[in-house]
Amino acid sequence: MCGILGCVLANQSCNVAPELFEGAMFLQHRGQDAAGIVTCGQRGRLYQCKGNGMARDVFTQARMNNLVGNMGITHLRYPTAGSSAGSEAQPFYVNSPYGISMSHNGNLVNSADLRKYLDETVHRHINTDSDSELLLNIFAAELDKFNKSRVNNTDVFSALRETMTQIRGAYAVVAMIAGYGLIGFRDPNGIRPLLFGERENADGTIDYLIASESVVLKAQGYNKFRDIAPGEAVIIRKEYTAGQEPEFKQVVEPKIFTPDIFEYVYFARPDSVMDGVSVYRSRIEMGNKLATKIRKYFPNNDVLGEIDVVIPVPDTARTSALQCAVSLNVPYREGFVKNRYIGRTFIMPNQAERRSSVRRKLNAMESEFKGRNVLLVDDSIVRGTTSKEIVIMAREAGAKKVFFASCAPPIRYNHIYGIDLADTKALVGFNRTEKEIAETIGADEVFYQDLGDLEECCRGGPAEKFEVGVFTGEYVTGIEDNYIQELEKIRAQNQRIKDANKGLSVDSCIDASDMVDVKAEVDISIYNTGDYVAN
Ligand SMILES: O=P(O)(O)OC[C@H]1O[C@H](OP(=O)(O)OP(=O)(O)O)[C@H](O)[C@@H]1O
Numbered sequence: 001m002c003g004i005l006g007c008v009l010a011n012q013s014c015n016v017a018p019e020l021f022e023g024a025m026f027l028q029h030r031g032q033d034a035a036g037i038v039t040c041g042q043r044g045r046l047y048q049c050k051g052n053g054m055a056r057d058v059f060t061q062a063r064m065n066n067l068v069g070n071m072g073i074t075h076l077r078y079p080t081a082g083s084s085a086g087s088e089a090q091p092f093y094v095n096s097p098y099g100i101s102m103s104h105n106g107n108l109v110n111s112a113d114l115r116k117y118l119d120e121t122v123h124r125h126i127n128t129d130s131d132s133e134l135l136l137n138i139f140a141a142e143l144d145k146f147n148k149s150r151v152n153n154t155d156v157f158s159a160l161r162e163t164m165t166q167i168r169g170a171y172a173v174v175a176m177i178a179g180y181g182l183i184g185f186r187d188p189n190g191i192r193p194l195l196f197g198e199r200e201n202a203d204g205t206i207d208y209l210i211a212s213e214s215v216v217l218k219a220q221g222y223n224k225f226r227d228i229a230p231g232e233a234v235i236i237r238k239e240y241t242a243g244q245e246p247e248f249k250q251v252v253e254p255k256i257f258t259p260d261i262f263e264y265v266y267f268a269r270p271d272s273v274m275d276g277v278s279v280y281r282s283r284i285e286m287g288n289k290l291a292t293k294i295r296k297y298f299p300n301n302d303v304l305g306e307i308d309v310v311i312p313v314p315d316t317a318r319t320s321a322l323q324c325a326v327s328l329n330v331p332y333r334e335g336f337v338k339n340r341y342i343g344r345t346f347i348m349p350n351q352a353e354r355r356s357s358v359r360r361k362l363n364a365m366e367s368e369f370k371g372r373n374v375l376l377v378d379d380s381i382v383r384g385t386t387s388k389e390i391v392i393m394a395r396e397a398g399a400k401k402v403f404f405a406s407c408a409p410p411i412r413y414n415h416i417y418g419i420d421l422a423d424t425k426a427l428v429g430f431n432r433t434e435k436e437i438a439e440t441i442g443a444d445e446v447f448y449q450d451l452g453d454l455e456e457c458c459r460g461g462p463a464e465k466f467e468v469g470v471f472t473g474e475y476v477t478g479i480e481d482n483y484i485q486e487l488e489k490i491r492a493q494n495q496r497i498k499d500a501n502k503g504l505s506v507d508s509c510i511d512a513s514d515m516v517d518v519k520a521e522v523d524i525s526i527y528n529t530g531d532y533v534a535n
């Protein structure tokens with residue numbers, strides 16, 4: 001998952017960058033690895049600031065001052081294809097045709113075919129392993145086919161239709177054509193989220209914002225908003241006048257509407273409403289259903305004396321854990337104190353970093369564990385890094401029995417649409433029964449939500465079904481042959497390069513077969529503003 005934003009302010013002499021920065025702060029949880037903003041100023045000139053790091057570190061005041069223009073896009077990256085190299089930070093840019101920049105959330109599952117097509121048929125140079133660079137170039141190649149000095153909305157929609165016919169996978173995108181306008185579009189299954197909103201100014205003019213989550217729109221006063229439909233696109237002109245209001249078009253036939261259920265489980269903020277369903281409400285329901293399942297495990301459905309206290313694994317699981325405790329009629333206690341200065345561990349790109357930050361992030365309070373049978377509730381168990389560590393912490397703090405409950409079913413397959421969950425083999429649920437998982441993480445028992453129950457919790461909107469491939473191994477778009485193997489190969493290669501670089505000395509070297517794929521740290525497109533150098 002990543003966070004994306006795009007904004008056009010009605011006032012041409014107003015800079016949009018501060019608004020994009022504010023929005024990025026509301027989407028930081030969707031990607032901590034890299035951040036970027038591109039704005040478009042007078043005469044269509046583009047200004048960029050991007051690099052590895054969190055939004056507040058990349059977007060310093062000095063750099064923000066150089067981002068001029070009333071239109072712009074943002075990206076917060078959590079790498080899922082390619083690597084975490086600085087050159088893969090987004091937005092991506094191509095100068096031809098017209099100067100296009102793009103922010104993408106999702107993964108394309110036919111990237112090998114797209115890469116081949118771009119190389120052999122339309123002869124476009126691709127400089128990274130990122131699937132988002134492919135997407136941008138496919139769109140650019142389609143626009144190029146008009147062979148015009150200026151395109152219009154009809155051309156843009158038709159280039160989008162051609163693009164969406166060629167690409168396969170999950171994508172929510174905001175793109176910007178220099179001097180022309182902003183474009184938002186969403187894949188035909190609506191796997192990744194995207195919303196459009198309006199804010200009326202005192203003088204009656206209207207600002208427009210496109211964002212991954214409703215929380216940004218609400219927080220910034222874009223009170224009239226809606227989800228972009230699967231297969232739909234919107235164009236907002238930079239200098240719009242009467243008759244040039246945003247134009248929406250169903251550019252391709254929608255397919256079965258299947259938002260990614262993991263948005264509700266983990267990604268999204270609880271205060272967001274996605275595709276008509278409040279993330280918070282869905283998590284409350286997850287707590288209720290989990291409690292029903294847990295009761296059934298104990299004789300006479302009675303947890304009295306079996307579970308003394310319910311303890312959440314902060315942060316995401318809090319909402320469900322509280323409701324689970326209420327439903328079980330067992331006290332809820334915040335037994336783990338969270339260090340507010342440590343980010344989300346699951347989305348850190350490196351396993352050693354993830355492991356050490358669990359202990360840095362969470363600290364057990366003995367008084368809540370000593371001599372008690374505790375039920376720890378988390379939203380999901382992925383690699384088991386968090387659960388293994390905190391079961392040990394609970395026992396060290398004196399717990400008698402440690403039960404572990406997950407609001408999501410066992411994760412046994414790769415997430416291919418924009419979450420770098422891990423190589424399948426690194427998943428604690430891979431090839432293990434629930435009993436074996438309990439043994440592996442050191443718990444007395446593990447309780448998993450049933451898939452049908454989880455789906456129930458997220459119903460109520462227009463979605464027909466949910467994308468649940470991470471639990472079933474069946475993916476709504478299908479995948480090209482060897483897609484997962486290729487993804488895993490690139491991940492392993494990136495890791496080898498990183499490891500080799502750490503011990504880099506004069507005579508150390510990387511396997512020659514890997515050298516061809518060494519990533520540039522700095523992007524080759526638009527110059528970064530200010531003094532920023534990617535680290
Ligand atoms: O089995 P694992 O590989 O450890 O992954 C699962 C854990 O990772 C996530 O927490 P994270 O720290 O990312 O974020 P949070 O603070 O929002 O819960 C998730 O909420 C689980 O706690």
Ligand SMILES: NC(=O)CC[C@H](N)C(=O)O
Pocket residue numbers: 001002077078079080081082088104105106107108130131132418419
């Ligand atoms: N998490 C995402 O949406 C990532 C977008 C894109 N696949 C990348 O790796 O940059």
Ligand SMILES: [Mg+2]
Pocket residue numbers: 313314315316317378379386
């Ligand atoms: Mg967590």
